Amino acid sequence: MPNSHLFKPLNIRKTTIRNRIWVSPMCQYSVDEHDGVPHDWHLVNLGQTAAGGAGLVFTEATAVSPEGRITSEDTGIWNEDQAQAWARVVKFLHSQGASAGIQLSHAGRKGSDYKLFTDKCGTTKPVSEGGWETVAPSPLAYPGFDIPKELDWEGIDKVVDDFAAAAQRSRESGFDVVEIHAAHGYLIHQFLSPLSNERTDDYGGSLENRSRLLLRIIAAVREAIGEEMALFVRFSATDWTEGGWDEHQNATVAAWCREAGADFFDISSGGIINGIFISVEPGYQVPLAEHVGRHGEVDVAAVGLITTPAQAEEIVASGRAEAVMLGREMIRDPHFALRAAHELGEEIDYWTRQYRGAVYQTAVLAESSRGGE
Numbered sequence: 467m468p469n470s471h472l473f474k475p476l477n478i479r480k481t482t483i484r485n486r487i488w489v490s491p492m493c494q495y496s497v498d499e500h501d502g503v504p505h506d507w508h509l510v511n512l513g514q515t516a517a518g519g520a521g522l523v524f525t526e527a528t529a530v531s532p533e534g535r536i537t538s539e540d541t542g543i544w545n546e547d548q549a550q551a552w553a554r555v556v557k558f559l560h561s562q563g564a565s566a567g568i569q570l571s572h573a574g575r576k577g578s579d580y581k582l583f584t585d586k587c588g589t590t591k592p593v594s595e596g597g598w599e600t601v602a603p604s605p606l607a608y609p610g611f612d613i614p615k616e617l618d619w620e621g622i623d624k625v626v627d628d629f630a631a632a633a634q635r636s637r638e639s640g641f642d643v644v645e646i647h648a649a650h651g652y653l654i655h656q657f658l659s660p661l662s663n664e665r666t667d668d669y670g671g672s673l674e675n676r677s678r679l680l681l682r683i684i685a686a687v688r689e690a691i692g693e694e695m696a697l698f699v700r701f702s703a704t705d706w707t708e709g710g711w712d713e714h715q716n717a718t719v720a721a722w723c724r725e726a727g728a729d730f731f732d733i734s735s736g737g738i739i740n741g742i743f744i745s746v747e748p749g750y751q752v753p754l755a756e757h758v759g760r761h762g763e764v765d766v767a768a769v770g771l772i773t774t775p776a777q778a779e780e781i782v783a784s785g786r787a788e789a790v791m792l793g794r795e796m797i798r799d800p801h802f803a804l805r806a807a808h809e810l811g812e813e814i815d816y817w818t819r820q821y822r823g824a825v826y827q828t829a830v831l832a833e834s835s836r837g838g839e
Contacts, residue, residue, distance in 0.1 A: 491525060515796050526541060534574075543568065570644060606664065630686035648701055716757075
């Protein structure tokens with residue numbers, strides 16, 4: 467049995483995840499063909515973390531429709547070409563012993579953006595340049611972007627159908643986990659937050675109404691993927707400003723989501739508006755995950771400046787979260803899980819064969835140097 471909590475396998479429905487060190491979804495903006503099809507970059511970028519021992523590897527935010535993309539360089543899974551390309555990635559992740567997760571997303575009013583690190587990033591790309599008209603719960607623009615079109619009920623129904631169809635393709639592509647992106651100021655978060663939702667119909671006003679779209683999507687996705695696949699939801703637990711979405715509302719809604727068919731909750735924060743000061747420190751979002759988990763009585767993963775094996779072990783061992791999600795640290799060190807096993811003195815049986823040889827050679831050289839001539 468594992469000595470560390472980080473390396474205890476986790477069972478969620480029919481999926482067994484080999485450890486609690488997971489790769490957070492990270493947008494790549496790398497589909498230069500603008501067709502939503504993942505390619506070699508996505509295979510290598512995600513594959514290296516699987517070879518590095520991660521338990522669960524998530525794709526970037528993957529659009530459920532063309533208009534659901536953040537930028538035209540995003541990946542998607544609204545057609546079969548995209549699904550087949552993702553199947554290639556999934557096959558490699560599985561070959562390395564990792565579980566494969568896909569994050570399904572709709573950007574809403576934050577869509578049709580220009581590519582990151584370009585001069586026009588943070589503004590709406592016009593249709594004449596390959597952009598599209600964005601949608602949202604209310605005609606309120608994200609700062610710097612055009613005013614979105616308010617979704618009518620037919621449009622809301624289409625969003626639900628798009629998530630369900632994308633989830634079905636995800637299942638057929640071999641993914642083990644589907645995650646619904648309800649965070650970072652994208653469409654579902656826009657419905658949840660009073661700062662972006664001013665509707666007066668069944669999708670606005672009360673917490674129940676603002677949660678209605680998410681709960682419908684969960685029900686539709688669960689029906690599409692069946693009872694064996696794991697279903698996650700990523701939340702921003704707070705908007706970091708008065709009058710916005712917060713961890714108390716999040717805990718309540720997470721419990722509703724569990725009743726609707728969700729299994730696990732990935733807790734981040736922010737994104738609904740800009741210009742907010744956030745005091746950032748190691749593990750700064752862990753208390754949010756802990757609050758949602760305890761008060762919602764749900765299983766959660768923590769994310770946000772988790773950078774060392776000891777820190778990650780403490781978060782899981784203390785029961786503040788069932789798992790940790792790493793983003794930037796996985797970019798810096800795709801083999802974080804293997805390093806964590808070494809630093810925590812954990813014996814694991816999934817050292818990649820090629821890496822095991824290098825470790826063995828290092829140990830032999832070290833022993834030789836200690837023995838002298």
